[in-house]
Amino acid sequence: MSLELTRDPAHLRHGSNIGQPLTRRDGVLKVKGQARYAADNHPAGMLYAVIAVSTIARGRVTSLDVDAAKRYPGVVDVMTPSHKPPLAEDPDGKPNPFAFKMELLQNDEVRYANQAIAVVIAETLEAATEGAALLSPQYHTELARVGLDGAESYVPPVVGIGNPAVVQHGDVDAALAGASNRIEATYETSAQYHNAMEPHAMVAAWEGDKLSIDTPSQGMAMAQMRLGGLLGIPPGNIYIRSPFLGGGFGSKGLVSGPQVLGIMAAKLVGRPVKLVLRRDQMYGPVGHRPPTRQTLRIGTDSEGRLTAIDHHAKVTTSTFDDFYEPAADASHTLYASPAIKTSHEAVRVDSGTPLFMRAPGEATGSIALESAIDEIAVACGMDPLDFRLKNYAEVEPISGKPFSSKALRQCYAKGAERFGWARRPLAPRQMRDDDGFLVGWGMGTATFPALMFQAQARAVIRSDGSGVMESGAHDMGQGAWTALAQIAADGLGLGIDQVEFRSGTSDLPDAGIAGGSAHTATAGAAIHNAGAAVIAKLADLATNDQRSPLFGAGNTGVIAREGRLFRRDDETRSESYADILTRAGVAEIEASGGGAADPAAQSSYAMHAHGAVFAEVKVDPELGQVRVTRLVGAFAAGRIINPLMVQSQLFGGMIWGVSFALHEEAVMDHRSGRILNANLAEYHIPVNADVPSLDVLTVDEHDPHVNALGIKGVGEIGVTGSAGAVANAVWHATGVRVRRFPIRIDDLLTGL
Amino acid sequence: MMNFDYVRPLTVAEAVAAASEKGATYLASGTNLLDLMKGGVCHPRRLVDVTRLPGLGRVEYLADGSVRIGALVRNADLAHDAEFVRAFPSVAEALLSGASAQLRNAATVGGNLMQRTRCAYFYDAPSACNKRWPGAGCDARQGENRLHAVLGWSEACIATHPSDFCVPLVALDAVVEIEGKSGRREVALEALHRLPGDTPERETLLDRGDLIVALRLPAEARAFAAHARYIKVRERTSYAFAVVSAAASLRIEQGTIREARLALGGVAAKPWRARDAEQSLAGVAPDVAGFREAARIALADAKPSGDNAFKIELAQRIVVRALTLASAGTPTRIPALPGSPFSSGVRHVA
Structure with missing residues (x-):
């Protein structure tokens, strides 16, 4: 049974779990180092694969010293364009708009620096690394x-x-x-x-034409489709475990070439293989x-x-x-x-x-x-x-179109009030702090569309009164394990500890992609609907049974709460889930639900989250060094499922805004096309000392149109507005308008 | 290719002997060397691990007022040694402005002196680099070079020396004790690092097998303790190399500068002592006019090696700032953001 709802079903009562600032349910595991990330897996007999990457940006590989690599002790095999398992699909094909071309050793062409040109498979990581170095590629180089x-x-x-x-x-x-x-x-x-803390990793094990992989994924069902197409096996033959991601940020939404190479390497050698990108190898294929x-x-x-x-x-x-x-x-x-x-x-x-x-x-x-x-x-x-x-x-x-909801005016007002914006002088270079630093205040408007993809969930209520919710969702660190479990608990009318929330593997119902800031809305809607559907079944059992105190109430005449169904018109009459199922002699009941955008609402309304970000910077008046000293963001993003997770998401986004305005830049040699700072020492992102006091406010929005739960999503909006606010504050501090980002000391120096 | 011998001698003499062969190099904490090896930049045939050598991990305050710092003393330990901080506050501030807490806990004093440039073309093995491959050419010269040298560079090499620590050390006449095949000798730190000229691959005057065993600061360096600062402009507040830095130390008596010490970081292949600028400050009042003149003199010979003319202006401003802050007096404790312009007010400068 599947039920799709766009309004709150009357027989669910929200609020006991949704809206609570629960800490991460997987937090203790992570603090103890017990959360198992993809690269933590070591199936028996596993080999290590290391990719050799091109040092040129354009041309062809003319030779690889495969023999030298193979002679190195511990090296098992070297995968090259002429020695690799066959693919069922051209990796340069475009089977759908979300399929992007990847380099799977289909030829000797080099199209960017850091592209994979061979894979060395060995008994140890060290031997594979050494083997990759021994390949000593020669190139025909063209002007990049x-x-x-x-x-x-x-x-x-x-x-x-x-x-x-x-x-x-x-x-x-x-x-x-x-x-x-x-x-x-x-x-x-x-x-x-992309510099997610966890680099892209693949642990692949084949059994016949069945494939089991550990890999970080923001979209397991899409990965199954893509991999099934490339490998020529049914997507259902691919089992993905992706319980935790060390950050995704979009880079793990689509399976990348190196991840597929890990799978191909396992096929080639007939043993499980692990392939993990080095930090510098992320600057290209992901x-x-x-x-x-x-x-x-x-x-x-x-x-x-x-x-x-x-x-x-x-x-x-x-x-x-x-x-x-x-x-x-x-x-x-x-x-x-x-x-x-x-x-x-x-x-x-x-x-x-x-x-x-x-x-x-x-x-x-x-x-x-x-x-x-x-x-x-x-x-x-x-x-x-x-x-x-x-x-x-x-x-x-x-x-x-009218907006489905838009509390931006309140965001402006609350943010400005918290920041003290009214005291801002109109002209630039008017403010100094007690130490003589130039002070500037700037603002930006934040916005991001309220998207939804498609998701499924399966709900179960068991005769002991507990519940199960399954949806193959993706926790990238944003807190999906927690926020979705809160929705699950309310959807089932149970306390969160009575619900077993299963997620993070591809054998569960497809939770859609964790991207577009749409995961909580989409998977949450599916979970909510699955909960509603299974409660409807439970209500049917009770209200059709003369022995139940709820007999005759009709399934919209009851409310689910704390493991009991209550008569809406007389809450003294209620019955526990366990009693209903036990009396009916049913071990468990189940139902499915889907989450998807409502096309009618979408065609009638514009749906966006909004926010207002206010920044204070201080600038050294002679040296030009800039430091952000305050950042206030007020955001309206529909219903907030977990205020703590949302605050973290918005903090992270705002910090990226600081990074965007002041720090982050890949430096590419204009002749070779190689990136010169492909490491975390010289690819600058803010360190703790660059992150100011952050203040996040959320403005309540009750949006009846975006989806049944009124969720808009907060994954990306924090970056928007923030970067501009910082840049505008730099102008306000100095009177110098820099139009190149990140703003550098040299951009400010001459104007100060 | 990446196979190498690893030896861990127990005496300095054994270490020197082990490192005297071609292709041998010393390994201390490896915070720089291991990265270089992994990146294919350095290919030592033999690593001589000096971390177990006895007697090199002590800070000794000698009767004559000088301090002798063993080469294996950790950066963090030195920077938090209370007596050292009192006597040589700008050196401690420079140490704490460098790298990250984790790196400072590992990195040694001797290793800091021997760290290699951060020039991206030096690290990018496919690029032409005269340091890595003498005669190969310098891809930095026409490359992405806004952070490269403005003083003492040559057509062969425009790299800078990255150390913060060395900048106040060179200003304070630090001396390096070296153990080599022919015994022990001493050289001024200022003479340890070489300018590139036509041989940028020769970065120091050390000969094969030479081991830095200690660093000494003379007693006279203590005379500047009341007026010593290290100021470092960088592209984020911490964990970044200097765009430009300056160490300024003043001996002020009766409102007059008796002696000044000034060195710059991030501008040349070595920590850059600005002696002419020091001379200009001797006997003058500690005021902005004098500091600006000193800054002008310090950078008089500077010229851009690429897209980095701004560093010449920036360096002058940092010199003025460092001298100004030094003249205002050493803070009673090292600022929370060591070396950062944001750790000190600029009101009295503006």
């Missing part, structure tokens, strides 16, 4: 195409996943020509590479955030009302596949303007294909848009918050 000016640009067919590359609403040129105030500014953002160059032209009337937003983004993509960071799309939804145009152009460079990285498009677009809004507010002589309020979008600007 690097950076935003590395090749001719073109208009991409689509951006993101299927978004039009150009969107026009009204006539921006005419509106700009008639504008009383206008700005035009170009912003550059740097390439960022997706990244491409560099962007964005030009914004904004016009207003004489009273500071927007008349035009023209947002153009140039991005890089790989030479062999198509993913286009939809940076300009950030201007679609936030500010009311009668004319909005967004457009993209792209350049093919010799890098790995850029892919999803926490708020892909939203983050890059946000820092440019929020900087530009700050600049136009200055041009209008207006406070940046007043400007945003004046241009508040009451309906979604381009589509004209």
Whole structure:
């Protein structure tokens, strides 16, 4: 039985678990080092695989000294283009829009630095590492195409996943020509590479045509489909264990080439194989955030009302596949303007294909848009918050749809109050602290769409009164084990300790992808609906049984709570789950539920989470070093399932915003195309001393349209708004407008 | 290829003998060397582990007022030695501004002196680097070089020395004790590191087998304890190498600078002692005009080696800052953010 609901079913009562700030249920395991991550697994007879990667960005491998590698003691085999198990599908094929091309030794071509060119399999990690070094590859090298000016640009067919590359609403040129105030500014953002604490890992074991793998995954069902296609086996033959991820951020949403190589290596040698990427090997095959160059032209009337937003983004993509960071799309939804145009152009460079990285498009677009809004507010002589309020979008600007809910005004108000924004001087370089540092205050608006994918869950109530909820969800560290279990407990009308929550393996119902900030909403909806369905069955049993005190109430005439069904019209009459099932002689009852977007609601409403971020920075007036000293974020993201997990997600996002504005940058040699700082010493992200006092507020939103539980998701929104707020605060501190991110000391020095 | 001998001698003499063969190198904590080996940058044939050598792990305060620091003393231990901090506060501040707590707990004094440049092209084995492969060329020269040298560089090499520790040490006339095949000798730290010239692969004046056994700071260095600072600008607040740093030490009597010591980090292939600038400060009042003049003199010979002209301006400003803060007096305790501009006020500077 499957039940799909878009409203709270009357026979469930929420609130006993949902909304509680529970700590992570897997926290003790993690603190004790007992949480088993993919690379912690060592099946009997396991070998180690190490990939050899290209040091050139473009060309061909002309020779590999396979014999030297094989002669090394402990090396079992070397997988190369001429010696590998067959694949059922071309890894350069595009079976669906979410399939991206990968390098599985299909030929000798090199298309980016750090691409896998061979795999050495050995009895020990050391021998495999040494074997990989002994391959001493020779290359035919071609001139690498690097950076935003590395090749001719073109208009991409689509951006993101299927978004039009150009969107026009009204006539921006005419509106700009008639504008009383206008700005035009170009912003550059740097390439960022995935650095989840846990690198991509694969432990693969074959048994005939059945495959068992331990690997971090943000989407096990999609991984099964992709792997099944490549390997020529039914997806159901693939069993994935992915109970914990050491961070995903989008890089583990799609299975990556090196992970597949680990599986192929196991096939080749007929023994289980472990393959773990080294930190530097992550800078290429697992997706990244491409560099962007964005030009914004904004016009207003004489009273500071927007008349035009023209947002153009140039991005890089790989030479062999198509993913286009939809940076300009950030201007679609936030500010009311009668004319909005967004457009993209792209350049093919010799890098790995850029892919999803926490708020892909939203983050890059946000820092440019929020900087530009700050600049136009200055041009209008207006406070940046007043400007945003004046241009508040009451309906979604381009589509004209009403918002399903939008408490952004409250976010602005609460955030500004907590921050003390009202005391901000309009002009820059007006504030100093007691020590003489320049102080600046900046703000940005945060937004991220409220998405949903598709998920399934299975619920069970047992005759001892306990419950089970199954959904193959993904805990990337965000707290899915906890938040989804809270939804499960409320869905079953039980305390959380009476519910066995099963998750993290592919034999469970598909929980959809943990991406797009949609996991809690999607898997949560499935869990909620499965709970509702099994309670409905239980209510049927009780209300149709003359021996039950609930007889005749009808299944909407009862409420489930704390392991009992109560008569809605007379709560003194109730019966426990155990009594109902025991009397019926049923060991357990089960039901399934699905979670998916409601197309009717989607076509009627614009659905987004929102927020307002306020930043204080201090800048050394002579040396130009910047430090963020306060960050306040107020967010409205529908119903909050677990305030503690949500706070952590928003903290993490806001810290990434600091990183985006001030620290993070992959430095690529403009000739070789190699990344020069592919390590955590020199690829700078904020350290503790860079992270200020963080203050996160959430604004209640009861959204009856997004989904039955009213959840919007908080995984990515924290990055947006924050980066721009920091950048705007740097301007306010110094009077120097830096339009290249991260902001460097050299960008500020001469202007100070 | 990566096979190597590993020996762990128990006496200095054995160590020197073991390291005197071609391809041998000393291993202390390996916080730098192991990374270089893993990255294919260094390929020693023999590692001579010196961590068990006796007598090199002590800090000795000698009767003449000097201090002798064994080469195996851990960075963190030295930086938290109360007497050392009192006598040589800028050295302690520099130590604590470097790396991370974990690295400082492992890294040794001798190893710090011998750490290699952070030039990305030196670490990137496929790149041309005259340090790694004499005569190969320098890919940094036309590469991504905004953090490279502005003083003392050559067409062959534009790398910088990354140490924080060495900067105040060189300012305070530290001396290095070296045990070698022909016995023990001493050299000024300032002479230990070489400028690249045409032979950037020769980074120090050490000969094969030479072992740094101790570092000495002379008694005279204590005279600056009341006015000594190390200031380091970096791209994040901690765990980052210096973009530019400066160690300033002043001996101020009756409102006049009697003697000044000044050195810069992150600007050259060696910790850069600015002697002419020191001279300009002797006998003048500790004020911003004098500090600016000293800064101008210190960077007078600087020239960009690439996209790094800003470092020349930045270095001058850091010199002014370090001198200003030093003249204001050494803080009673090392700031919570050692070396950071954010650990001290700038009100009196502006």
